[in-house]
Amino acid sequence: MRTLDHMIAGSAAGAPASRFSDIFDPNTGKVQARLGLGTAADLERAVAAAAKAQPAWAATNPQRRARVMFNFKQLIEKNMQELAELLSSEHGKVVADAKGDIQRGLEVVEFACGIPHVLKGEYTQGAGPGIDVYSMRQPLGIVSGITPFNFPAMIPMWMFGVAIAVGNAFILKPSERDPSVPNRLAELMLEAGAPEGILQVVHGDKEMVDAILDHPAISAVSFVGSSDIAHYVYQRGVAAGKRVQAMGGAKNHGIVMPDADLDQVVADLSGAAFGSAGERCMALPVVVPIGDKTAVALREKLIPAIEALRVGVSTDPDAHYGPVVTAAHKAKIENYIQMGVDEGAELVVDGRGFALQGHEDGFFVGPTLFDKVTTGMRTYQEEIFGPVLQMVRAPDFETALRLPSEHQYGNGVAIFTRNGHAAREFAARVNVGMVGINVPIPVPVAYHTFGGWKRSAFGDTNQHGMEGVKFFTKVKTVTQRWPDGGVSGDSSFVIPTMG
Ligand code: NAD
Numbered sequence: 001m002r003t004l005d006h007m008i009a010g011s012a013a014g015a016p017a018s019r020f021s022d023i024f025d026p027n028t029g030k031v032q033a034r035l036g037l038g039t040a041a042d043l044e045r046a047v048a049a050a051a052k053a054q055p056a057w058a059a060t061n062p063q064r065r066a067r068v069m070f071n072f073k074q075l076i077e078k079n080m081q082e083l084a085e086l087l088s089s090e091h092g093k094v095v096a097d098a099k100g101d102i103q104r105g106l107e108v109v110e111f112a113c114g115i116p117h118v119l120k121g122e123y124t125q126g127a128g129p130g131i132d133v134y135s136m137r138q139p140l141g142i143v144s145g146i147t148p149f150n151f152p153a154m155i156p157m158w159m160f161g162v163a164i165a166v167g168n169a170f171i172l173k174p175s176e177r178d179p180s181v182p183n184r185l186a187e188l189m190l191e192a193g194a195p196e197g198i199l200q201v202v203h204g205d206k207e208m209v210d211a212i213l214d215h216p217a218i219s220a221v222s223f224v225g226s227s228d229i230a231h232y233v234y235q236r237g238v239a240a241g242k243r244v245q246a247m248g249g250a251k252n253h254g255i256v257m258p259d260a261d262l263d264q265v266v267a268d269l270s271g272a273a274f275g276s277a278g279e280r281c282m283a284l285p286v287v288v289p290i291g292d293k294t295a296v297a298l299r300e301k302l303i304p305a306i307e308a309l310r311v312g313v314s315t316d317p318d319a320h321y322g323p324v325v326t327a328a329h330k331a332k333i334e335n336y337i338q339m340g341v342d343e344g345a346e347l348v349v350d351g352r353g354f355a356l357q358g359h360e361d362g363f364f365v366g367p368t369l370f371d372k373v374t375t376g377m378r379t380y381q382e383e384i385f386g387p388v389l390q391m392v393r394a395p396d397f398e399t400a401l402r403l404p405s406e407h408q409y410g411n412g413v414a415i416f417t418r419n420g421h422a423a424r425e426f427a428a429r430v431n432v433g434m435v436g437i438n439v440p441i442p443v444p445v446a447y448h449t450f451g452g453w454k455r456s457a458f459g460d461t462n463q464h465g466m467e468g469v470k471f472f473t474k475v476k477t478v479t480q481r482w483p484d485g486g487v488s489g490d491s492s493f494v495i496p497t498m499g
Helices: 040-059 062-078 080-091 095-112 154-165 180-192 206-214 227-239 262-278 292-307 327-343 397-406 420-429 465-471
Strands: 002-004 019-025 030-037 123-128 131-139 142-146 169-173 199-201 218-224 243-247 253-256 286-289 346-349 368-371 388-391 412-416 434-437 473-481
Touching (some): 019 080, 040 131, 040 142, 040 169, 040 199, 062 080, 062 154, 062 180, 080 095, 095 154, 142 206, 154 180, 169 206, 180 199, 206 218, 206 227, 218 227, 227 243, 253 262, 253 397, 262 292, 262 388, 262 412, 286 292, 286 397, 292 346, 292 388, 327 346, 412 420, 420 434, 465 473
Parallel strands (some): 002 030, 142 169, 142 218, 169 199, 218 243, 253 286, 253 412, 368 388, 412 434
Antiparallel strands (some): 019 030, 123 131
């Protein structure tokens, strides 16, 4: 059985692990490899290598650092197919979607190729008599990222693409469920010219996460995962004096106005609710048609579209989506479906008991549709993270606006309409961090920033774009005066002003 190890100081050879977790092939349900779970001692080795490499990396001029990012971009493009197949084999998303996962991370690396421009500071000449003020953004030192299973390429690159380009050393703790692509990314960064110790990968579970949160040499932690863990990471990291951003779960709503193009809505919803088996934090698992007439018409079109979805192995080029990540996650989704029935929602399409011929032990869940879901139901309040679409009927615009606004999660939301005024009003008033107008998955492009509100994000800076640069740097502001040689000699006991 293949065993996967950390990537510390440029090599995969580490101290032998005493605890392991299984890496499954979700298509077959079989264990395909095992992962050695690290300890505080493994982290210590990574921190030592990072501390050795980081000062010289920070002192390397930004254009040279950007060239490494550029080489890395080219290597990812060259290895795209291999990376996508590897990602798909552990996660279960179809290969085309795995390429999208890599591509969206690569776009942050492309942003990082322009880091010399981005790092230029502010300057004021003559802020006072003979006084100039300027600022510089300096790296934090050693920083860390803890990432979820559902985007094993994109989310690490959101973080380290920016963190490394601005001069930090980065220690990645990826999900235990699909750890191979993160290791490959670290190998490719070395090949691109990053010094050993600048991008390292340590594997593990809570024990490793706690070691990261408590380590005094790690200045900042970026986390993406479920909300309870995000909150925990935020609290423990901040208590240890670190800068922490912690993104959590989601329950994104799609509002359908009576004037929307329903055929387009059905096409958009099919992809956004069921793509990647619903295992996206920007999936659209709740649809809110306004008015019963809209609900009835939408439901009539949705049922055949959902029944026509093709669930297949992740290497099937015609499959719309593949298996979910583990047997435990499949059981959790199916429990939520039963809970929905018990709570009194109408189960219109039931995806339980789905078996793919020849892959009966794979972790497949068929597409599921509920109608007449109400806000008091647990299945509405909680994140299911599977191929389950819930319809909540709203009588009017104001009610529809209140649903996502009052939900505990506030990651993304979409409105489908032809009415520009309503869309504008919705975008301005909704209490959610990312809004799509006739765009079902409004993940902002790399040079903007990504982040939700409420229990979808703890901390105040978003991922990537200028917010990422801010998170991974600290600002130093210099106020300078170069005396002309004359002696001024006076002491001042009053706070200096420029007035
Ligand atoms: P998860 O919370 O189980 O795991 C995330 C990370 O935390 C992993 O690296 C894991 O090893 C670690 N971890 C797990 N249990 C821990 C514990 N008890 N203590 C400390 N660390 C622990 O999340 P997941 O199942 O891998 O990913 C799915 C979740 O991530 C969903 O809730 C999804 O919405 C969310 N997500 C959010 C965003 C976003 O940007 N808001 C993006 C992607 C995924």
